[in-house]
Amino acid sequence: MDAIDSSLVDWSRAQFALTAMYxxxxxxxxxxxxxxxAIMETLYVRTGREFxxxxxxxxxxxxxxNFAMGVATGIILEFEFGTNWSxxxxxxxxxxxxxxxxxxxxxxxxxxxxxxxxxxxxxxxxKGAHLASTWLTxxxxxxxxxxxxxxxxxxxxxxxxxxxxxxxxxxxVDFAAVALSPVAVVKFCHTxxxxxxxxxxxxxxxxxxxxxxxxxxxFAKASIxxxxxxxxxxALLTAHTGHQSGRDIALHxxxxxxxxxxxxxxxxxQGLVLGGVLTPGVDWAAPTEQNRFLFxxxxxCALSFLATHELDGYVPGIRNLLEGGYPLLAGGVVLSAGEKxxxxxxAIAALATYRTSRDAAEKQVALKTLRANFDCFGYGYLKSPxxxxxxxxxxxxxxxxxxxxxxxFIALFAGLLLLGKYIxxxxxxxxxxxxxxxxxxxxxxxxxxxxxxxxxxxxxxxxLPNVAAISRLDVGSVQTTFFIFxxxxxxxxxxxxxxxxxxxxxxxxxxxxxx
Amino acid sequence: xxxxxxxxxxxxxxxxxxxxxxxxxxxxxxxxxxIWTLGRTEEHRxxxxxxxxxxxxxxxxxxxxxGGAFFASFPLFYSTSFGGAYWVWTLILLCFVLQAxxxxxxxxxxxxxxxxxxxxxxxLNGVLGPLLIGTAVGAFFTGxxxxxxxxxxxxxxxxxxxxxxxxxxxxxxALVPQNLLLGLSVFLLTRLLACLYFLGCMADAALRETCRCxxxxxxxxxxxxxxxxxxYWLTSTxxxxxxxxxxxxxxxxxLNNLLDMPGVAGVLLVxxxxxxxxxxxGLRGWRKAFWxxxxxxxxxxxxxxxxxxxxxxxxxPSVVDEQSSLTIANSSSSLFTLRTMTVVSFxxxxxxxYIAWAWRALDKKPxxxxxxx
Ligand code: HEM
Numbered sequence: 001m002d003a004i005d006s007s008l009v010d011w012s013r014a015q016f017a018l019t020a021m022y023x024x025x026x027x028x029x030x031x032x033x034x035x036x037x038a039i040m041e042t043l044y045v046r047t048g049r050e051f052x053x054x055x056x057x058x059x060x061x062x063x064x065x066n067f068a069m070g071v072a073t074g075i076i077l078e079f080e081f082g083t084n085w086s087x088x089x090x091x092x093x094x095x096x097x098x099x100x101x102x103x104x105x106x107x108x109x110x111x112x113x114x115x116x117x118x119x120x121x122x123x124x125x126x127k128g129a130h131l132a133s134t135w136l137t138x139x140x141x142x143x144x145x146x147x148x149x150x151x152x153x154x155x156x157x158x159x160x161x162x163x164x165x166x167x168x169x170x171x172x173v174d175f176a177a178v179a180l181s182p183v184a185v186v187k188f189c190h191t192x193x194x195x196x197x198x199x200x201x202x203x204x205x206x207x208x209x210x211x212x213x214x215x216x217x218x219f220a221k222a223s224i225x226x227x228x229x230x231x232x233x234x235a236l237l238t239a240h241t242g243h244q245s246g247r248d249i250a251l252h253x254x255x256x257x258x259x260x261x262x263x264x265x266x267x268x269x270q271g272l273v274l275g276g277v278l279t280p281g282v283d284w285a286a287p288t289e290q291n292r293f294l295f296x297x298x299x300x301c302a303l304s305f306l307a308t309h310e311l312d313g314y315v316p317g318i319r320n321l322l323e324g325g326y327p328l329l330a331g332g333v334v335l336s337a338g339e340k341x342x343x344x345x346x347a348i349a350a351l352a353t354y355r356t357s358r359d360a361a362e363k364q365v366a367l368k369t370l371r372a373n374f375d376c377f378g379y380g381y382l383k384s385p386x387x388x389x390x391x392x393x394x395x396x397x398x399x400x401x402x403x404x405x406x407x408x409f410i411a412l413f414a415g416l417l418l419l420g421k422y423i424x425x426x427x428x429x430x431x432x433x434x435x436x437x438x439x440x441x442x443x444x445x446x447x448x449x450x451x452x453x454x455x456x457x458x459x460x461x462x463x464l465p466n467v468a469a470i471s472r473l474d475v476g477s478v479q480t481t482f483f484i485f486x487x488x489x490x491x492x493x494x495x496x497x498x499x500x501x502x503x504x505x506x507x508x509x510x511x512x513x514x515x
Numbered sequence: 516x517x518x519x520x521x522x523x524x525x526x527x528x529x530x531x532x533x534x535x536x537x538x539x540x541x542x543x544x545x546x547x548x549x550i551w552t553l554g555r556t557e558e559h560r561x562x563x564x565x566x567x568x569x570x571x572x573x574x575x576x577x578x579x580x581x582g583g584a585f586f587a588s589f590p591l592f593y594s595t596s597f598g599g600a601y602w603v604w605t606l607i608l609l610c611f612v613l614q615a616x617x618x619x620x621x622x623x624x625x626x627x628x629x630x631x632x633x634x635x636x637x638x639l640n641g642v643l644g645p646l647l648i649g650t651a652v653g654a655f656f657t658g659x660x661x662x663x664x665x666x667x668x669x670x671x672x673x674x675x676x677x678x679x680x681x682x683x684x685x686x687x688x689a690l691v692p693q694n695l696l697l698g699l700s701v702f703l704l705t706r707l708l709a710c711l712y713f714l715g716c717m718a719d720a721a722l723r724e725t726c727r728c729x730x731x732x733x734x735x736x737x738x739x740x741x742x743x744x745x746x747y748w749l750t751s752t753x754x755x756x757x758x759x760x761x762x763x764x765x766x767x768x769x770l771n772n773l774l775d776m777p778g779v780a781g782v783l784l785v786x787x788x789x790x791x792x793x794x795x796x797g798l799r800g801w802r803k804a805f806w807x808x809x810x811x812x813x814x815x816x817x818x819x820x821x822x823x824x825x826x827x828x829x830x831x832p833s834v835v836d837e838q839s840s841l842t843i844a845n846s847s848s849s850l851f852t853l854r855t856m857t858v859v860s861f862x863x864x865x866x867x868x869y870i871a872w873a874w875r876a877l878d879k880k881p882x883x884x885x886x887x888x
Contacts, residue, residue, distance in 0.1 A: 003672040064619055071575065072615035076608055078582055079597060083605060086598025087675045091668070093590025094848045101587035102859050104580030109866045112572035113873045120569050125876050164849070168665040168676070169590075171849040345671070352669035381671045468668075471598030472675040477684060481605055488609070492616055495627035502625035 004467055011478040012084045012470050017452070018482065019076045021445060022489045026070035028444050031145060031192060032199015032234075033063050034138035036227055038131075043226075045131045051510055055219055058508035059203065060134075062500060064119060069496050073489060084478065088459055088469035095161050095172040096151055099179070103147035111140030145195075146188050153184035155460045156451070157252045163374055165354050165367060170463070183248050190241035193234045194447060197409050198440040200231025204416065205437025206504055208430045219510040221424070224416060232413035239406050243306070249454070250307035250315070253461060255388060256454035258318045259284075259395040261303060264292055266317030266326075272302035275400060278393050284318055285386035318392075322385050335376075337385035344380025347373035378458065381468045390456040398449040405443035408436070522853035523843040524825060526588035529860055531820035533581040534652070535813045538701060540574040541648075542712050542809070543567045545705030547614070547641030550634060553713065553729060559722050561622075561887035564637070566716050567709075568618045569877050573870065575615065587856050591663065591846035592831055595677040599661045600651065600685025607647045614640035642702065649701030651685070653694030655823045656748060656769070658832035660687070663839040680835045693751070696744040703737035704790075704812055711797045711805035718881035727800055734794045748819075749773075754829035754840050762829050762840045772822040779821050786814030 037059040044052035078100060081089050089096070117125060117133035125133070154160075160177030161170040172178060204227045207220035249256045258266070261273055264284065276296030282288060304313040316334075320326050324336035335343070350369035357363050382388065412433065416423055423429045455461055459469035546567040554560030586593040597604050613636035620626045621633035660680040667676045681687045688694050710733060713726040753768025765771065773780040793808025824830035829840035847853065 004675070065623070068616045068619035071572070072612045075575070075579060075611055075615070078579060079604060079608055082582075082586065082593040082597025083601055084598070086594035086677055087668075089586065089590055089594035089598070090676055093586060093593060094852050097583070097587030097590050097593070097848065098852055098856055098859075101580070101583035101856060104576065104583040105859060105862055105866060108576045108579055109573075109870065112576040113870050116569050116572060116877060117873050120877055124879065129876075167849070168668050172852045172855070175851075175855045348669050348671060352666065355666050355669065381674065468671075468674040470675065471594075471601070472673075472678050473598070473601055473684070474682075477601055481601075484609070488612065491627075492612075495616075495620060498625045498627050499620060499623045503623070506624075 008475045015482045023073040028195035028198040031195035038134045054510040086471035099147040099151040107144035149188045150184045153187045157183040186244045193237040196234035200227040201440035203227035208433040212430045228413045228416045235410045259390045259392045260399040262396045263317040266320045269301045269312045270303040270315040271298035271300045284392040285389040340376045340379040343373040343376035347377045348380040378463045395454045398446040402443045402446040519850045523847045527824040527843045535816035537577045538816045539813045541705040542708035543571045543574045544641040544644045545709030547637040589846045599679030603685035610640045610643045645702040645705045646698045649698035650694045653697040658834040660835045662836045700741040707733040715802045715805045718883040754832040762837045772826045783818035786811045
């Protein structure tokens, strides 16, 4: 195998996407439900009422079933960086490994130690110590989200490192820049608050089902009250942090923004597409006579405002990004994709000379050339500018699904808080809420699709494309493991849903306690 | 001596310590592999699974942290071994995936596959986990078939720097007798530790007696396999490296390492004595024997791993291209990253302290039959 088989890249990506998406079914529920059950246990400790203890215990039971699946799917992800993205692991391991290790040392141990107390310690430690353990479990889980999102944010917006030609890798030079990157902060806030929304939707959905059945009504109403307050705050924060995420991608990943907006031809005073249908089959990497939208509803100048904070700000479209030539706010003119690729090849060739030459003077020249062109290093691996365009329809529709559902959740939580008395009597409304509960997962998965599909072809934005990040395996091996994971995770998911459904059908043990 | 040299040694120590703690905590796996051997009745099986069920996440987290710490401190190992020995690592991960769900799912209603299937999963994890990890670690001493060429990055058509030279992608490690011996030793050690752990935490005298009797078998086979492996190890040739990084074979490298590092030799000796003392005391029915053999096994594994990487030893020798062998010097992170991570490592005592608190809180009272109701 002297050249990378493109299907190896595709299968490696498919496997990572599969395992990450499976993992992300469980993690947001852990983060969201965890806080809700901790709030309920806090209510128990503060009021001393058995009702809250049983309520907390019921949600903890569901938490535990879900948590096991999160752990099971998570371990694969960590090691996949090595097994399937080995070049990546070397090229940026000096920076990327640190958050993973810190996640283990600081967060995972906290989570796994205190969860044992939470489940097995009811009669073994005091009330206060138990409550602290519950909170520490969820704080541990949230801290672990922090560190893994630091790692992810760094891939979207690499900072705090320098390339070392002697070791042929990027090396960390500023830990604070990596760990406190503004992109990481926003990503963490959006991801965690959106997970709270999901947790709240889950609690509301399950509780509405009880109301529909006329069972455990006190429990259900109390749970809905807690979850709706929590969910409403979370959903508003999600919208706010989502807006900030939009600004981040406008600044650091303009191609992702262009794809999410279906913006081919950019310009000043750009409108934000509120909704629309893309013309199927259009080539987004090349000009065409065809209209790219079958129809669209736009909010004038909103995209410019979002991206630049000015109504008439300039937002580049896909074409502008490929062709370059437009002025940057910070000064200078953007290079075309072709020019960047050329500079990338120059950088790669200079690195080769630096590594192989025995002539000190020649090495020095090569080093200078490498440094002068390093900002385009990753482009040197690409074969054509078209590779720089991500899957536009997938990014575009995912973005819309997420944002629209964000609006739905805000309306739902607010509606239940304001008009709960009536809504809880309308069977059709309860049924609607139960049936739309899974939409929280759809929104959350769609968010990741925007974030990850939108940044293709990059493993690390502008620095390392997927094709240069993978492990040298035969396609057959990766295909085999893909199907093993698919089969196993699906089987376990079905088992989990079945256990969860049974636990929900059994219900809490609150009926003999006063609400 | 300079900073990077010291930090590479410090991080090799930490990674070795995590590896050693992992082997110790795999008593959970040992217990799982003995569910049916020790648990003759359903009540006993439930008690056994309750005992390990409170601890499995600790083992699991140690494995994950071991991976993360190895990645952060020696990323070239991560990229070479994981990407190359693909099948071994994937199998290890798969059997841990099975474990992660099984404790929670086995006793739940509507669990789709039935209680016994999840117990078979736990059994599989209990057997394959230690066996495969031991076998994979065996390659630290016997070597593996890979080539590292950093210049490959400059070839846009094939920029991957690490290449595995055996189409079995890691499964071939199981064909090397020394690796298998080490795998079996680790497997038996985890079972031995499990028996001792149960001996300590079970209130039921009959169950304790079963565990005690089982120690004979596990202990005898463990000693047989481990001492044979140790003999091989002490006489085997390892890879050393010069200050300029040149790697070369050295006869009796690991024996020399023990002689050159008497402190490490002492740790090994104390470790072996503690394991033996734990075994003997366990056989005599002493319920705290776990706390002799457990720390003993930590010390033994720690010393072995220190011998793998310290004293200018290539900890992951390549048998197809000597110069590709990984050493703590050529595979480590940068000075800056190691320094940063070192600050983080100061949290470890704090982490150990709360783990100890939680352990005590849960294990204060022995497990009684009514607890599994
Ligand atoms: C309400 C309006 C919302 C806006 C404006 C918004 C905006 C965004 C943007 C721009 C991204 C991409 C960030 C990047 O690529 O770095 C994103 C990602 C994401 N979104 Fe949203 N979002 C909204 C609602 C939601 C909701 C309701 C959920 C789930 C319940 C959600 C979950 C996610 C997730 C999980 C990600 C991936 C992680 C990340 O990149 O932060 N979002 N969102």
